[in-house]
Amino acid sequence: MTTSTLDLTGTAARAVHLSKVYGTGDTRVVALDDVSVDFATGQYTAIMGPSGSGKSTLMHCVAGLDDATGGSILIGDTDLTSLNDKALTRLRRDKIGFIFQSFNLLPTLTALENITLPMDIAGRKPDKEWLDTVIDTVGLRDRLGHKPTQLSGGQQQRVACARALASRPQIVFADEPTGNLDSRAGAEVLGFLRRSVREMGQTIVMVTHDPVAAAYADRVLFLADGRVVDEMAAPTAESVLERMKQFDGLGRRS
Ligand SMILES: Nc1ncnc2c1ncn2[C@@H]1O[C@H](COP(=O)(O)OP(=O)(O)OP(=O)(O)O)[C@@H](O)[C@H]1O
Numbered sequence: 001m002t003t004s005t006l007d008l009t010g011t012a013a014r015a016v017h018l019s020k021v022y023g024t025g026d027t028r029v030v031a032l033d034d035v036s037v038d039f040a041t042g043q044y045t046a047i048m049g050p051s052g053s054g055k056s057t058l059m060h061c062v063a064g065l066d067d068a069t070g071g072s073i074l075i076g077d078t079d080l081t082s083l084n085d086k087a088l089t090r091l092r093r094d095k096i097g098f099i100f101q102s103f104n105l106l107p108t109l110t111a112l113e114n115i116t117l118p119m120d121i122a123g124r125k126p127d128k129e130w131l132d133t134v135i136d137t138v139g140l141r142d143r144l145g146h147k148p149t150q151l152s153g154g155q156q157q158r159v160a161c162a163r164a165l166a167s168r169p170q171i172v173f174a175d176e177p178t179g180n181l182d183s184r185a186g187a188e189v190l191g192f193l194r195r196s197v198r199e200m201g202q203t204i205v206m207v208t209h210d211p212v213a214a215a216y217a218d219r220v221l222f223l224a225d226g227r228v229v230d231e232m233a234a235p236t237a238e239s240v241l242e243r244m245k246q247f248d249g250l251g252r253r254s
């Protein structure tokens with residue numbers, strides 16, 4: 001079993017003995033192998049690991065986008081595995097934000113309309129004050145009327161970040177949010193995500209391959225073969241890179 005615990009003031013999300021198996025027989029893949037991990041409230045966690053190590057699967061399962069094969073997942077006090085489809089959809093909508101690598105904005109809507117779309121669909125009025133805070137933190141005040149094609153990649157991803165945060169979710173998951181951005185635009189997005197943790201108390205879990213991106217986080221979880229194999233607090237780009245080299249070395253020897 002792999003366990004990860006830090007000093008917690010509260011837990012936004014938790015996986016307990018989580019496993020995920022895809023396929024059967026010859027095509028059987030154990031994507032997650034008995035993973036237990038906590039995501040503390042107000043903490044920024046980066047998840048790293050080789051391609052195929054289970055990073056996206058872990059985030060999708062904890063975010064309720066994919067079924068677990070075994071174990072349990074808690075969002076706050078709610079066990080996802082105890083919910084029916086309708087309740088799960090509602091919980092996802094109200095408590096969870098997701099940022100994808102490919103921004104997933106609607107081209108016909110303005111930046112502002114994209115940001116409020118999930119709440120509009122849910123028939124919920126955005127909290128004006130909170131929305132203003134998010135828009136200012138993301139630095140998009142003067143671009144709200146622009147359509148996605150009129151925005152740079154970094155600005156589009158910041159719109160996607162604002163959309164994920166607008167409903168004030170309990171936790172935000174981001175799967176390689178800077179994967180399609182150049183380093184300057186990536187730094188804008190990462191800076192915003194970190195500010196949302198520092199200034200708004202947001203909880204963020206982010207998958208990345210980039211040690212520089214991971215250094216924005218408060219801790220890094222390292223996955224290999226569907227297990228949490230290490231974790232690092234207060235990461236720097238150098239310390240993360242050093243740790244990745246050790247894993248590479250181990251991989252080559254085995
Ligand atoms: N829908 C699926 N059906 C079958 N196997 C899957 C499916 N999704 C993922 N897998 C397998 O599960 C394992 C973990 O995949 P996952 O996408 O979580 O990896 P990852 O760490 O996110 O990789 P990457 O860095 O390439 O995005 C891989 O071996 C993958 O082939």
Ligand SMILES: [Mg+2]
Binds near residue numbers: 055056057
């Ligand atoms: Mg992935």
